[in-house]
Amino acid sequence: MKSFVLSTASAIAVCAAGVASADGHAEAEVLHYWTSGGEARSVAVLQEEFAANGGTWTDMPVAGGGGDAAGTALRARVLSGNAPTAAQIKGPAIQEWFQEGVLADISSVAEANDWANLLPASIAAHMQCDGTWCAAPVNVHRVDWIWANTEILAANGIEMPTTWDEFNAAAEALQAAGIIPLAHGGQAWQDATVFETVVLGLGGAEFYQKALVDLDPEALTSDTMVAVFDQMRTMRGYVDDNFSGRDWNLATAMVMNGEAAFQIMGDWAKGEFLAAGKVPGVDFTCASTPGDGYLYNVDSFAMFSVEGEGKAAGQELLAKLIMGPNFQEVFNMNKGSIPARTDVDLSGFDECAKISAADMASTNESGTLMPSYAHGMALFGAQSGAITDVVTAHFNSDMSSADAVQMLADAVANSM
Amino acid sequence: MTRWLQDNMPKIVLAPSFIAVMVFVYGFIAWTAWVSLTRSRLMPRYELDSFIQYERLAASPRFETAMVNLAIFGTLFIVIAMVLGLLLAILLDQKIRTEGAIRTIYLYPMALSMIVTGTAWKWILNPELGIEATVQGWGFAGFEFGWLVDPDKAIYTVVLAAIWQSSGFVMALFLAGLRSVDEEIIKAAQVDGIPTWRVYSAIIIPSMAPIFLSAFIVLAHLAIKSFDLVIALTGGGPGYATDLPATYMYAMAFSRGDIGQAASSAMVMMLVVFAIVVPYLYSELRTKDD
Numbered sequence: 001m002k003s004f005v006l007s008t009a010s011a012i013a014v015c016a017a018g019v020a021s022a023d024g025h026a027e028a029e030v031l032h033y034w035t036s037g038g039e040a041r042s043v044a045v046l047q048e049e050f051a052a053n054g055g056t057w058t059d060m061p062v063a064g065g066g067g068d069a070a071g072t073a074l075r076a077r078v079l080s081g082n083a084p085t086a087a088q089i090k091g092p093a094i095q096e097w098f099q100e101g102v103l104a105d106i107s108s109v110a111e112a113n114d115w116a117n118l119l120p121a122s123i124a125a126h127m128q129c130d131g132t133w134c135a136a137p138v139n140v141h142r143v144d145w146i147w148a149n150t151e152i153l154a155a156n157g158i159e160m161p162t163t164w165d166e167f168n169a170a171a172e173a174l175q176a177a178g179i180i181p182l183a184h185g186g187q188a189w190q191d192a193t194v195f196e197t198v199v200l201g202l203g204g205a206e207f208y209q210k211a212l213v214d215l216d217p218e219a220l221t222s223d224t225m226v227a228v229f230d231q232m233r234t235m236r237g238y239v240d241d242n243f244s245g246r247d248w249n250l251a252t253a254m255v256m257n258g259e260a261a262f263q264i265m266g267d268w269a270k271g272e273f274l275a276a277g278k279v280p281g282v283d284f285t286c287a288s289t290p291g292d293g294y295l296y297n298v299d300s301f302a303m304f305s306v307e308g309e310g311k312a313a314g315q316e317l318l319a320k321l322i323m324g325p326n327f328q329e330v331f332n333m334n335k336g337s338i339p340a341r342t343d344v345d346l347s348g349f350d351e352c353a354k355i356s357a358a359d360m361a362s363t364n365e366s367g368t369l370m371p372s373y374a375h376g377m378a379l380f381g382a383q384s385g386a387i388t389d390v391v392t393a394h395f396n397s398d399m400s401s402a403d404a405v406q407m408l409a410d411a412v413a414n415s416m
Numbered sequence: 417m418t419r420w421l422q423d424n425m426p427k428i429v430l431a432p433s434f435i436a437v438m439v440f441v442y443g444f445i446a447w448t449a450w451v452s453l454t455r456s457r458l459m460p461r462y463e464l465d466s467f468i469q470y471e472r473l474a475a476s477p478r479f480e481t482a483m484v485n486l487a488i489f490g491t492l493f494i495v496i497a498m499v500l501g502l503l504l505a506i507l508l509d510q511k512i513r514t515e516g517a518i519r520t521i522y523l524y525p526m527a528l529s530m531i532v533t534g535t536a537w538k539w540i541l542n543p544e545l546g547i548e549a550t551v552q553g554w555g556f557a558g559f560e561f562g563w564l565v566d567p568d569k570a571i572y573t574v575v576l577a578a579i580w581q582s583s584g585f586v587m588a589l590f591l592a593g594l595r596s597v598d599e600e601i602i603k604a605a606q607v608d609g610i611p612t613w614r615v616y617s618a619i620i621i622p623s624m625a626p627i628f629l630s631a632f633i634v635l636a637h638l639a640i641k642s643f644d645l646v647i648a649l650t651g652g653g654p655g656y657a658t659d660l661p662a663t664y665m666y667a668m669a670f671s672r673g674d675i676g677q678a679a680s681s682a683m684v685m686m687l688v689v690f691a692i693v694v695p696y697l698y699s700e701l702r703t704k705d706d
Contacts, residue, residue, distance in 0.1 A: 068670045075459065096458050096673065186565070186654050242544045244565035244654040381672035382457065389478050389656060396567045396655030407477065414475045415674075 026055035028314035030301070031077070032088040033070040035063040038271060042334040049321050055314055060084060066189075078102055083304035085311050086318055089135070090300050091126060091377035097302060098129035104303040104312075107133045109319045118323070118341040120364040122371070123298055135302040136322040139337035142356045143266040143295040143372040144197040147252070147273070148285045152179060152261045160287045164201055164231055167262075167290055171238045174261050181238040183260035185246035188392040192374035192384075194264045195391045198231050201291025205368035208293065212373040215383060220409045229394055229401035236395055244396075255284065264289055266297060266375070270352055271336040286352040294363040297375040298340060386415035445686065452679035460675055469680035479681060482659040485571050486688070489660065490639040492575045493582075497635055498628070500579065501586025506616060508587070509594045519591070522584035530581065534648025537577040538564070567657035570650050574642075574658055577649055582638065586631050593627035594620060629696065636692045640685060661685045 028050065034043045040061075050057045062070035067088070074087050083102060097103055110116070110133035116124055119137065127135045146167075148160060156177055161167035171181035184190060200208045203224045210219035219225065240260075243251075252272040254260040263269060273284050280286060288294070301322055303315040321327055328339035333348060338357045346357055363369040371377035373384050390411050394404040421428075455465045473479050504522060508515055525533065540546040541564040551559040563569040597620050605615050643662035650658040652667075659667075661681055669678035 071673070072670055079459065093458075093673070100459055187651065188653070188655070191655075241562065242542070242565055244570075245538075245651055380457070382674040382677070385667070385672040385674070392653075392655040393477070396653070396657060410475070411477070414472050 025310050026050075026053070026314040026317045027058070027308075027310045028055060028085040028318050029058040029060055030086045030088075030318070031060045031062065031070060031074055031084040032301075033062055033067045034088070035061045038275075038334055038336075042331045045330050045334070046318075046321060046327055049324070049327055050318065053317055053321065055317050078304070083306055085306050085314055086301045086303050088299065089302045090298060091371065091375075092380050093376065094126060094135045094300065094302050095129060096380060098134055102304055103129060103134045104305045104315060105132045105134065106136065106303050106315060106319045109133070109316050110136075110323075113320065113323060115323060115341075118343060120342065120360060120369055122364070122369050123296065123340060126298060126371070126377070127300060135300045136319045137298050137300045137340035138322055139299050139328075139332050139335060140340050140356070140360060141266050141268065141297040141299075141337045141375075142288075142359070143193060143297050143375060144200060144289040144293070145265060145267055145269065145352075146197075146287055146289045147255055147263045147265065147269055148287070149255050149258055149261055150281070150283060150285050152258055153285065156261075158261075160285060161290050164198065164290045168231075168234060170261075171235075175238065179258075180240045180254065180260040181262060182235060183251040183254040183263040184239040184243050185248050185251045186239075186244035186396065187247070188388050189374060190248055190251075190265075191392040191395045192388040193266065193372075194235065195228070195232060195395075196295060196372060196374045197264055197289040197291075198228050198235075199225075200293045200295060200370065201289055202228050202231060204291065205293040205363075205370055208370050212387070213371065213378045215379070215412050217409050217413070220412060221405045225405045225408070226401045229404045232391070232395055233401065266372075267336050267352065267356060270350070274336070274350070280351045286355065288355075288359060292363075292366075293368040293370055294359050295370050295372040296360070297372045297377055299337075382415045383412060386411040448679045448682055451675060452683045454676055456675040456679070458673040458675070469676040470684075472677060473680050473684065476677075478656050478659060479661070479664055481656060482661045482664045482681075483684075485658060486640065486660055488571055489575055489578070489642065490636065492572070493578050493639050494632060494635045496575070497579050497583045497586050498631055500583040501631070502590050502621075504583065504587040505590035505594055508591055519588070523588055524584065525581045526585045528581065530642075530644040531648045533577050533581045534645045537573065537580070538649050541573050541576075564650065565654060567654045570654060570658045574646055574649055578639075578642065578645055581645075582635065586635070589627055589631050589634075590624070593624040597623050633693065633696055637689060640689055640692075661688075 032043060034040055043061075047057050047059065060073075062073045070088065071093075074084070074089075077083055078100070089097060094103070110127075115127070115133065119127070123137060123140065127133055127137055129135075146160070152158075152174070153160070156173060156179070158170045158173060159166075161170050174181040184194065196208075196212060199212060203211065207219060207222075207224055210216040211222075211225060248265055248269065249272050251260070251263050252265065252269045253276075255263045256273060256276055256278060267286075270280070270286065273280070278284050301318065303319065306312070306315075323341060325339075325341065325344050328341055329344050329348070332339050332353075336353075338346075338349070338353050338360065342357075342361060346354055349357075360369065373379055373387065376384060378384065379387075387408065390404060390408045393399065393407070394401075399407075450462065450464075451460050452469050453464050453466065454461050455463070455468065508519060508522075512518070541561070543549065543560075543562045543565060548559060548561040551561070563573050601619060602615060605619060610618075641662055642660055643666065646652060646658055646660055646663050652659045652663050661684065665678045665681045665685070668674045668681065
């Protein structure tokens with residue numbers, strides 16, 4: 001059945017591609033920020049497929065600042081009335097751009113290919129603007145991962161923690177054994193990454209939704225939030241003294257080399273382990289952070305309103321290819337994430353990716369599939385930035401948890 | 417016609433750069449001022465909304481940290497760089513043999529960009545790689561020097577790196593000033609048997625007042641627009657402990673899609689610059705009128 005769906009889908013893709021290239025030439029100028037080794041290889045897959053379907057791809061990669069530079073370039077292009085055909089934008093930023101009235105409608109492609117049933121509901125919601133489809137998802141990164149050095153855990157008789165109390169107990173034991181319990185880099189976004197996994201773990205998905213998505217002031221100042229900051233303070237004791245400013249991949253290397261036991265980081269950390277020749281389950285263990293739920297970080301491409309038939313055809317072709325099963329499989333195997341569409345065959349993926357996909361399906365059903373605030377999926381930049389400021393200020397000082405929740409509520413109100 | 421050209425040539429030649437300055441400096445200042453009074457987010461909007469952005473700025477603990485850091489950094493950087501520069505200049509002024517070589521060595525950090533300075537000092541001050549690790553490696557196990565990773569002290573590492581970069585330049589300024597003092601007066605003082613330190617404190621330094629002012633203006637604007645050094649050295653961290661107004665503005669404009677906040681913080685920075693430069697210009701222009 002699955003292979004039937006696959007072959008039908010690709011048949012449709014091929015037919016549509018034929019149509020697109022028949023009425024001239026599908027062309028697309030694509031602005032993205034996938035410029036590092038693995039990412040560049042991944043986007044080249046899309047480029048090749050686009051060319052193989054008769055399209056002309058104009059690449060516009062903008063490196064730097066985790067997409068900040070690309071965002072600046074995009075704003076300049078749109079302001080000057082010369083928008084690219086497609087740009088890599090994600091999360092609420094898609095809605096922000098839609099409100100500026102510059103996005104194109106790709107509903108025809110989405111409906112013809114049944115995206116609504118292929119995507120988890122909450123991820124599909126990000127791709128829809130006011131009822132129409134305006135973006136195509138590429139991948140799903142899971143953020144709430146905890147990575148561990150298998151050997152250290154075995155040597156110290158520690159199981160993967162399933163509650164934060166277990167985590168704390170494990171960390172105390174490791175500290176007593178002279179091992180850094182938590183490898184962490186003191187950069188604001190990394191502090192925020194740990195914070196949101198603690199919010200999800202201690203408060204549950206419903207609380208996460210209220211606090212970090214709806215920004216309910218009551219939730220932000222609740223006792224649960226105080227407990228979250230208490231846990232952050234406890235975890236501050238589990239990182240080494242020299243964590244400030246460390247890049248995340250160096251923290252991953254600490255786990256690899258046996259200097260540290262755990263790291264809390266999204267599944268891009270897996271790429272570091274695999275690149276170093278480590279085997280999941282043998283050299284390192286992956287598990288979701290304590291608690292239920294799933295925090296996703298989805299990259300996507302939004303299409304801009306542009307003049308010209310060739311460009312419109314290019315957008316349709318691009319949207320179709322991005323959601324195509326072949327690209328979703330090949331791209332995500334390269335990048336370490338999992339496909340956004342739920343019907344892709346995962347046999348070629350590693351163990352961690354299979355866990356991720358299974359959990360995405362189950363949390364989608366139980367309604368605990370949540371957008372990552374730390375990675376720009378839940379909130380606009382001003383609000384998520386305000387929260388991150390408080391989180392990182394608390395983590396890097398001796399601020400009390402009570403002060404922190406008050407500051408959090410004030411900062412969120414001030415950012416509106 | 418030729419006559420007219422002759423009379424107006426200077427104006428014609430200057431016109432393009434005058435127009436460029438009007439548009440790209442004053443025009444954009446006006447634009448930023450306008451945007452700072454709107455609720456602009458991702459894209460600039462133009463409906464005025466009173467002083468909401470300045471109120472938000474005043475309520476932001478992060479901007480407060482940035483302004484306090486600017487005060488600490490600016491004061492220490494300017495004072496220490498000037499004292500150190502003056503001291504080096506006086507020592508170099510003692511007609512020593514290898515003055516040329518030493519002057520070049522002290523001036524050399526100025527040839528590096530702030531990014532290079534910041535990165536180098538980041539490694540020097542990193543407890544695991546730099547001074548702390550080295551001294552501990554010599555056997556002083558109790559030695560600690562973790563300013564870079566201490567939120568309360570990290571701003572002083574920025575001061576340290578900035579002084580290292582700029583004091584050579586201040587030295588060169590002062591050295592030129594010292595050399596410009598009339599040799600005759602100094603000789604007369606020496607004939608009268610006045611000790612050297614008195615010659616410096618009562619004659620040479622007071623006559624260098626304009627040099628002090630120039631050095632102050634140069635250092636003050638370096639301090640206020642300081643951005644690259646912080647980005648390279650601490651990235652604004654730990655937390656946002658070493659944020660400066662310039663890094664705050666960058667974060668708002670380019671990472672957070674909050675152009676209104678960015679514009680208002682830029683205006684505040686400009687007002688700080690004005691507060692320093694306007695009295696200077698005023699005194700300069702007045703002395704000329706006299």
